[in-house]
Amino acid sequence: MSVYTEPLQALIDELNRLPGIGPKSAQRIAFHLLKIPKEDAARLAESIVVAKDRVHWCRVCFNVCDSDTCQFCADDGRDGRVVCVVEEARDIVAIERSGAFKGRYHVLQGAISPIEGIGPEQLRVRELVKRLEDDAITELILATNPNVEGDATASYLARLIKPIGVRVTRLASGLPQGGDLEFADEVTLGHALEGRREL
Amino acid sequence: MSVYTEPLQALIDELNRLPGIGPKSAQRIAFHLLKIPKEDAARLAESIVVAKDRVHWCRVCFNVCDSDTCQFCADDGRDGRVVCVVEEARDIVAIERSGAFKGRYHVLQGAISPIEGIGPEQLRVRELVKRLEDDAITELILATNPNVEGDATASYLARLIKPIGVRVTRLASGLPQGGDLEFADEVTLGHALEGRREL
Numbered sequence: 001m002s003v004y005t006e007p008l009q010a011l012i013d014e015l016n017r018l019p020g021i022g023p024k025s026a027q028r029i030a031f032h033l034l035k036i037p038k039e040d041a042a043r044l045a046e047s048i049v050v051a052k053d054r055v056h057w058c059r060v061c062f063n064v065c066d067s068d069t070c071q072f073c074a075d076d077g078r079d080g081r082v083v084c085v086v087e088e089a090r091d092i093v094a095i096e097r098s099g100a101f102k103g104r105y106h107v108l109q110g111a112i113s114p115i116e117g118i119g120p121e122q123l124r125v126r127e128l129v130k131r132l133e134d135d136a137i138t139e140l141i142l143a144t145n146p147n148v149e150g151d152a153t154a155s156y157l158a159r160l161i162k163p164i165g166v167r168v169t170r171l172a173s174g175l176p177q178g179g180d181l182e183f184a185d186e187v188t189l190g191h192a193l194e195g196r197r198e199l
Numbered sequence: 200m201s202v203y204t205e206p207l208q209a210l211i212d213e214l215n216r217l218p219g220i221g222p223k224s225a226q227r228i229a230f231h232l233l234k235i236p237k238e239d240a241a242r243l244a245e246s247i248v249v250a251k252d253r254v255h256w257c258r259v260c261f262n263v264c265d266s267d268t269c270q271f272c273a274d275d276g277r278d279g280r281v282v283c284v285v286e287e288a289r290d291i292v293a294i295e296r297s298g299a300f301k302g303r304y305h306v307l308q309g310a311i312s313p314i315e316g317i318g319p320e321q322l323r324v325r326e327l328v329k330r331l332e333d334d335a336i337t338e339l340i341l342a343t344n345p346n347v348e349g350d351a352t353a354s355y356l357a358r359l360i361k362p363i364g365v366r367v368t369r370l371a372s373g374l375p376q377g378g379d380l381e382f383a384d385e386v387t388l389g390h391a392l393e394g395r396r397e398l
Contacts, residue, residue: 004292005265011250014243019231020224027289032218033247034254034263035308041251044213045244048232051210052240055233064233066204090226093203109234 008034060131062107062124064089072105079103084141085128085157087111087150095143103141106131111149112156120156128157132164139167146173207233259330261306261323263288271304278302283340284327284356286310286349294342302340305330310348311355319355327356331363338366345372 004012008030015026033041057063058070061083065071072078072092082103086092089107108123131137142157144150158168174192175184184192203211207229214225232240256262257269260282264270271277271291281302285291288306307322330336341356343349357367373391374383383391 004288005254005263007246007250007253007265008263011246014246017239017243018228020227025219028219029217030250031263031287031289034250038251040216041247044216045247047206047210047213048240048244051206051229051233052237054206055204064204064207064230066206088230090230 057107057109061105062089062109062127063092063105070105077102081136081138082141083131083137083139084143086143087145087153091143091145101141103139108144108153111144111153113149113152120160123153125157125160129160129164132161132166137166139169142168142170146171256306256308260304261288261308261326262291262304269304276301280335280337281340282330282336282338283342285342286344286352290342290344300340307343307352310343310352312348312351319359322352324356324359328359328363331360331365336365338368341367341369345370 011033012023012026012030015021015029016023018026021029033044054066055064056066056068058065058068058073060069060073063070063072067074079102082101083106084095084101084103085106085108086095087108087110089109092105092107095101095105106124106128108125108128110118110123112118112120112123132140140157140161142154144153154170158170162168172195173188174195175181175188181189210232211222211225211229214220214228215222217225220228232243253265254263255265255267257264257267257272259268259272262269262271266273278301281300282305283294283300283302284305284307285294286307286309288308291304291306294300294304305323305327307324307327309317309322311317311319311322331339339356339360341353343352353369357369360367371394372387373394374380374387380388
């Protein structure tokens with residue numbers, strides 16, 4: 001039963017479809033939108049339409065961009081021989097912030113997750129293999145998330161790509177900087193021990 | 200520094216303004232919107248515009264509605280002498296679900312909160328007093344939330360309205376049905392004892 005007037009219920013339903021927005025949040029946001037000035041609500045609606053219209057996937061690496069290729073693929077100053085494979089375009093922001101990588105990227109647009117019905121076919125894996133065949137790539141850094149899905153995706157890609165003769169590496173897993181040994185979980189600590197380095 | 204292309208950053212910024220949506224959620228929702236079919240995103244944008252356009256506040260009680268007066272104010276079958284005062288229009292849904300109230304409503308559109316700079320002037324208090332003067336109202340049920348802001352609002356309204364000669368009541372505070380005494384907090388238990396009834 002809907003007690004709300006139809007346009008409001010329609011708005012709540014649409015908001016409820018967004019990731020991380022449950023029925024209560026959807027209701028709260030809908031009422032917020034009703035209360036704010038009309039121009040502000042219109043600006044949100046407009047930004048959705050404009051973003052859908054103008055934001056595309058980079059033809060090469062599937063990062064987000066507003067032209068044919070993204071800023072990283074278009075930048076001749078970056079090393080095209082090393083490609084960092086990430087799950088989502090937002091992961092690029094994190095890596096760029098570290099300032100420790102000057103190569104190019106490849107965005108899978110997800111991770112392998114049998115529970116959610118996402119296999120390699122749903123990801124940009126075919127396009128990655130194509131890039132390896134066409135371009136002079138010597139190293140692939142697998143920077144998928146250090147969780148079950150990310151690790152599974154990395155294992156899958158390593159098995160698939162190593163035979164092509166490209167060096168495949170994975171981001172180091174260990175203790176986060178500024179962390180405290182006492183509070184480290186056992187898996188992280190195990191990885192930190194396994195991956196210990198000579199000083 | 201924004202690493203994202205401008206239309207995407209604009210969308211993230213707009214989403215970030217919504218209540219309960221932090222920078223991370225805004226990013227997540229924005230990427231979700233980029234991935235879904237264009238029609239689905241357009242439907243969300245459209246629903247915002249339509250809701251802003253067609254949903255108004257009821258002229259009498261400030262509930263949401265798409266005409267001049269809301270369904271409850273327009274319903275002659277409801278008892279206009281008893282008015283239930285709530286903070287938000289969504290609270291009406293909860294009360295209607297109980298099926299225990301057949302009177303009319305008045306939506307304050309908020310609660311008194313000095314921290315957020317909300318006083319009686321920011322709420323629909325003036326309009327409530329006007330209704331009491333004009334209509335034949337005999338009882339006002341204060342159904343603001345049982346928290347600091349809601350209690351403060353109820354106290355304020357009781358002091359303001361009792362001199363007018365209208366009966367002012369407050370929703371009972373006590374143990375929730377289906378609850379467990381062992382897990383009841385001390386304030387609730389205190390209220391339940393204070394408000395005990397003869398059997």
